[in-house]
Amino acid sequence: MLRRPGPRPTGEGWAGGRLLPVLALLLSLLTACQPAGPVIGNPSQAGVGDAAQPSPHRGRTPGHVFVINLENKGYDKIWGDGSPAPYLSQTLRKQGVLLENYYGIAHNSLPNYLAQISGQPPNPSTKKDCHTYTEFMARSTDNLGRMDGDGCVYPADVPTVAGQLSAAGKTWKGYMEDMQHPCQHPSLGSDDTHVKATVGNMYATKHNPFVYFRSITSTPACSQNVVPFTDLARDLASVDTTPNLAYITPNLCHDGHDRPCVDGTPGGLPTSDQWLSAEVPAILASPAYRQDGMLVITFDESDGGATGPEEGTPGSVPGGTGGGKIGTLVLTPFSTAGATSVQPYNHYSLLASIEDYFSLPRLGGARDRGVTAFGDDVYQGS
Numbered sequence: 473m474l475r476r477p478g479p480r481p482t483g484e485g486w487a488g489g490r491l492l493p494v495l496a497l498l499l500s501l502l503t504a505c506q507p508a509g510p511v512i513g514n515p516s517q518a519g520v521g522d523a524a525q526p527s528p529h530r531g532r533t534p535g536h537v538f539v540i541n542l543e544n545k546g547y548d549k550i551w552g553d554g555s556p557a558p559y560l561s562q563t564l565r566k567q568g569v570l571l572e573n574y575y576g577i578a579h580n581s582l583p584n585y586l587a588q589i590s591g592q593p594p595n596p597s598t599k600k601d602c603h604t605y606t607e608f609m610a611r612s613t614d615n616l617g618r619m620d621g622d623g624c625v626y627p628a629d630v631p632t633v634a635g636q637l638s639a640a641g642k643t644w645k646g647y648m649e650d651m652q653h654p655c656q657h658p659s660l661g662s663d664d665t666h667v668k669a670t671v672g673n674m675y676a677t678k679h680n681p682f683v684y685f686r687s688i689t690s691t692p693a694c695s696q697n698v699v700p701f702t703d704l705a706r707d708l709a710s711v712d713t714t715p716n717l718a719y720i721t722p723n724l725c726h727d728g729h730d731r732p733c734v735d736g737t738p739g740g741l742p743t744s745d746q747w748l749s750a751e752v753p754a755i756l757a758s759p760a761y762r763q764d765g766m767l768v769i770t771f772d773e774s775d776g777g778a779t780g781p782e783e784g785t786p787g788s789v790p791g792g793t794g795g796g797k798i799g800t801l802v803l804t805p806f807s808t809a810g811a812t813s814v815q816p817y818n819h820y821s822l823l824a825s826i827e828d829y830f831s832l833p834r835l836g837g838a839r840d841r842g843v844t845a846f847g848d849d850v851y852q853g854s
Contacts, residue, residue: 511812532853533829534804535764536711538718538755539822541585541679542744543729546774547572547797549741557745560769560801564752566810568767568803569850573787574817575780576773576795577837582624584772584795585681587819589719590632591836593791595622601678603667605658616839625660628686633717633823634697635687636832643715646682649701649723650675655694657683669734674723679772682719705754714760717826722747762805766829766851768822770800780816790840791820802846806853813849821845 551570555561576584582601583594597606608623608630619630637644648656650673657677658664666677682688682698697715704720707713725733726747731740748769755761774796781788793816800817824838824845837843 510808511814532764532806534766534806534851534853536714536716536718536760536766537826537829538720538761538765538767539588540720540722540748540752540767540769541588541727542722542769542771543581543679543724543727544773544775545728545741545771545798546777547799549775550771551799555741557741557748559745559749564748564769564801564803568801568809569807569811569813571800571802571813571815571817571850573780573797573814574770574800574821575789575793575797576771577792577819578794579773579776579796580678581676581772582678582681582684584819585679586684587791587837588822589634589681590626590630590685591616591618591820591823591834591838592626592630593618593837594794595620597622597624601667602684603664605660605662605664605677607660616836618836624684625689626685626687628690630685630687631835632682632685632687633826633832633835634682634685634693636827636835637717637830638693640830640832642717642830644697644717644719645703645707645715646680646698646719646721647701647704648675648680648698648721649726651680651698651700654696654700655683655689655698656680657689669724669730671734674725674730674734676724676729679721679724679727708754708758708760711760711763714758716830756803764805764853766802766804766806768800768802770819770822771798774798787816789816789818789821789844790842791818791837793818795819802850804851804853806851808852811849815844815847815849817844817846825850 550557551561577587578584578594578599580599580601582598586592586598602624605625606623608621608626610619610621612620634644664677666675688694724730725737725739725743728741728744733739737743755767777796780793780797783792820837820843824834824843827834827838828845
């Protein structure tokens with residue numbers, strides 16, 4: 473127990489004999505009280521992350537964002553005790569910030585991918601993963617740019633974050649594992665022959681959101697920027713060759729979708745984890761990531777079960793939580809390693825965050841006034 477000091481003596485005897493030990497004791501007590509792995513994004517604990525580990529890079533925002541989407545797993549299975557993905561749930565978890573209340577917006581896969589790059593809401597065809605590559609027919613558009621209608625391929629005047637980045641002089645690429653050639657997609661009106669994996673080709677069109685927008689597929693940008701995953705290793709070699717947005721989709725086995733896989737691999741989360749352990753270190757070691765990078769590892773939707781809070785209720789997020797609770801891990805040199813954010817997020821929040829980082833107008837569902845982009849709970853360079 474500390475005693476209250478009497479009147480302050482003067483002279484060298486005080487500085488050398490009593491003050492320094494008291495200061496040292498106070499410093500040790502303060503250090504011992506610092507939290508490990510803080511919970512942030514909670515109003516009752518505002519500023520905890522900043523106090524625990526001040527960032528030396530204040531005033532900066534990410535210049536290179538990497539997004540990896542995995543498939544169809546709920547929060548408890550991914551992040552809970554006994555997770556079959558120890559590299560993701562333990563090794564990487566200790567290096568990043570876990571967004572505990574992050575949700576998919578719908579079932580099945582496709583609406584979640586489309587939300588991440590355009591902010592467009594689900595429609596009857598996208599909820600069924602668009603097994604036929606039909607044209608989207610709009611009935612109306614609301615004041616946020618969200619289109620009410622049905623179909624798969626959006627007309628050329630529907631914007632995406634890819635187009636926004638290009639217009640702003642920034643770069644983007646979609647890296648699609650097992651895609652046979654750049655910008656691979658069905659012909660308009662035809663059946664999609666890449667719904668299920670086949671031996672030697674586990675590419676899924678429904679996990680490549682860029683090819684559902686005529687603003688991309690009708691331009692040379694598609695062949696230049698929607699490329700096979702094998703291009704990523706070359707592009708990571710320098711800051712100049714790494715796109716500002718790198719959107720990465722593993723194949724139907726490596727993303728955990730199939731179990732077992734057509735090639736005999738077990739599949740599921742264990743196979744996803746092995747793939748991450750082989751591929752993520754190259755991203756984290758790349759010059760662009762080390763300079764100003766952010767890696768987001770998320771899932772499109774949960775594997776069923778309960779959804780999150782109903783929209784408009786406490787803990788909900790605009791755009792909905794219909795895809796279930798998945799959690800998302802964010803890694804960046806500018807975060808508090810091992811932290812947890814309890815702020816509610818969904819895939820519209822991811823789009824809003826990317827657009828905010830690059831000073832772009834928000835699109836569609838990301839424009840909703842209640843959508844929260846990643847803040848100091850995630851990225852402490854701003």
